[in-house]
Every structure is written in C-alpha cells, then in structure tokens.
Amino acid sequence: GAGVSQTPSNKVTEKGKYVELRCDPISGHTALYWYRQSLGQGPEFLIYFQGTGAADDSGLPNDRFFAVRPEGSVSTLKIQRTERGDSAMYLCASSHDRYTEAFFGQGTRLTVV
C-alpha cells in the first residue's frame, strides 16, 4: 500500500492568511503525528492523535495552530493568521499503534511571505 501522503508538497502564503495542510496516513494506522522542522534542526513534535482524538497536543506552539482527525484517518493541520516564523517543513507520520515505529510522509514546506 501507499505510504503517508501529505498535500500540498509546497505552500506559499502571505502573512496573516489561513492555511490547511493535509495528511493521509497509511491505511489502518490508528496513530498519527504532526511535526515541524525548521532549517538545520531536528523535527519538533506538535500533536499526536490516537484514532479521532488528540491524545497529546502539548507541542502546539500557540492557539493559532489546530489539528483535526474527524474520522480517524485523514488529518488536517490548520494555521490561522500565519506569521513568517511559521515557515518550516511540516511533517506527518503514522503508526499501526502506539507501540510501533512511525512512518513519515514527505512533508509540506510552508513559506510565509
């Protein structure tokens, strides 16, 4: 089957705009994770879903960031009132369950101008 799919692969938006980033996990994977990676750094955890619910959202930097997974499959990361500092690679990963390793998508590179 297909791996984790993220769309779009690149997104350029103007400061202050709203953006949505989509993640299609591997079919049957119950756990889904979002990470953010700035240039030259390792990825930083944002939020983790187990099924439809956010099991841990401790990494979301502020209330402009929100994520949903309404049917326990596809997830959307939403960023309101984007700022230039939000520019980064946003990575999604999924795993069969919480006790197995995660598989990453190719990421969405977000640039806020």
Added chain:
Amino acid sequence: SQQGEEDPQALSIQEGENATMNCSYKTSINNLQWYRQNSGRGLVHLILIRSNEREKHSGRLRVTLDTSKKSSSLLITASRAADTASYFCATVPNAGGTSYGKLTFGQGTILTVHP
C-alpha cells in the same frame, strides 16, 4: 525543545569507510530510534533499540545504547555514496502514555560520502 546533542554535526568520508555518529540525551527513555532524512524531506526509520538492549544490528547498521551514559551511537559500515543524508536520533520517554511515534529528535548529523 531538542532532547540532546548529536556529534559530529557534519561528517565527510570516502566510500568504503565506516561512519560513526553519536547521540546523547537527557531523560530516562523507553527506546531510542535512528532516522535518515534525504534532502530535507521525509524521514526514514532505520532502527529502534529499547532501553534494556545494548546493541542492535540491521544490515550495515550497528546501533549501541549506553543508558548509564545516556548515549547511543550509529555505525554505518562500508559506506556508499547513497548513504549521504542527515541522520537523527530520537527518543521516546519512559513515562505513562508512551507512544513510539511521539519522538524528541536531536539536531542531526549531516553525512557526506564521497564516491
């Protein structure tokens, strides 16, 4: 915030040589994982070592874990140009609600293998 440090930050070697990368971390862990990233895109899982394990092998990869020193190393033997990538260690804390995908990454080592 990053869990720890990786050493070296960059490593340049010739094809056929071995490459060793080190990782240190700060808190008690359930397991430690190594990932590879090509050209700043998606990460590929390489190997997972649990806190009660000391060494693990997978093909040309050898990972060691020393929980007393809170450190791990990744050895790539007989390197190839295709091994050129960034390598990250990532830890899963030893805490309630552990999830193997909720990772704290280091800053990575950039490995360049010259043909």
